[in-house]
Amino acid sequence: MTAAPKRDRLAERREATRAEILNAAWEIARAGGLAAVTLREVAARVGMQPPSLYSHFASKNAIYDGMFGQAWADYLLVCRQSVASVPKPPRKALLYMVQTFVDFALVDPVRFQLMNQRMVIDFEPSAAAYAPSVQVMTLFRDQLARIGVSADGDADLCVAIVGGLVDAQLANEPGGQRWTAQLPRAMDMFADEVGLPAPRLRRRR
């Protein structure tokens, strides 16, 4: 009989503390914006002295980095769970995928800021934290290819359009839907461009 898989209680506890710190940071960010995240405030919430955080994160930006990785990992999970329920018709599939992203973005604007804008002036994501976002893009390209959209630059253009709409919405009218309501129209436009079959979901004006 082989030895039972050894639980590394130390590593578990360490990981739990890291998660606790990140959760506190998310709370603060959601309540007062990313700028409100200070080491002192985070430390106070987890019951530590500020310098103690350095036992778990090398710097404040390392905390942002952890949040960045978490956010993209969460979205990767959402994507994978939604793969099964993507509709078959190409245009419906396209709209479903980008709508999933937009919903994810709008439900937590601060998270979207961290994921997609370079909101925190001196923060550059590490390779490790960047990995899940690359996986998301790969998955998206695969799904696009499955409905026949695989030309160079097609995915780039699609992502730029969706990102542009969400950015404009959050920057100019947070909470509204003046821009995001144009998502179906924009995706029909894109579908026409890349030559997707099937009728338009919405008539042209």
Next chain:
Amino acid sequence: MTAAPKRDRLAERREATRAEILNAAWEIARAGGLAAVTLREVAARVGMQPPSLYSHFASKNAIYDGMFGQAWADYLLVCRQSVASVPKPPRKALLYMVQTFVDFALVDPVRFQLMNQRMVIDFEPSAAAYAPSVQVMTLFRDQLARIGVSADGDADLCVAIVGGLVDAQLANEPGGQRWTAQLPRAMDMFADEVGLPAPRLRRRR
């Protein structure tokens, strides 16, 4: 004989000092990013002690605000100067206008950051600084209407597409043109959507 227009030398000098401060801030930002702009560095460049800056700007964000207004005012000027040279054919006109914006954005990424992203975490533009950007949008809508694009949301969609492409370019590959090279294609796509006449400038794939 009427009195000569009274030159307010004091106001002139005051305005000159403000401009000097903003110029110093632009220099620093271009060299080291917006985060590098500190009151001490600005003061050093204009030969002042840091607190003296408060005689001219109420806060550091007020300096960002001044830069924001300057940037949009500059672009408004570029737009007005280019109005005369916009080509007649609708699709060419459209591409010319957005290309003007993209060129303006790419030539100074830091300026674009300040203008279009909420890069500085706690900065919200004042009404005064916001005014020229509103004028730019009004001018853009007018020019769109002149080529027959006037439906609600058309300008919004166009701006979102262009902004999305520039954002993606600067965020993922500053200095490259993987995304911005798709501008003609994207504008043809948009032109098809809004029913602009004339042949596509580029063939579909």
Next chain:
DNA sequence: GTCTATACTGTGATAGAC
């Protein structure tokens, strides 16, 4: 390994003298 205590540096901002 983990946390505390203390301290250093740099930041934006204020008060008051000249």
Next chain:
DNA sequence: GTCTATCACAGTATAGAC
């Protein structure tokens, strides 16, 4: 208007207790 002096707060480094 500009200066000097000073403040409160930030992120961070280090030493040492457990």
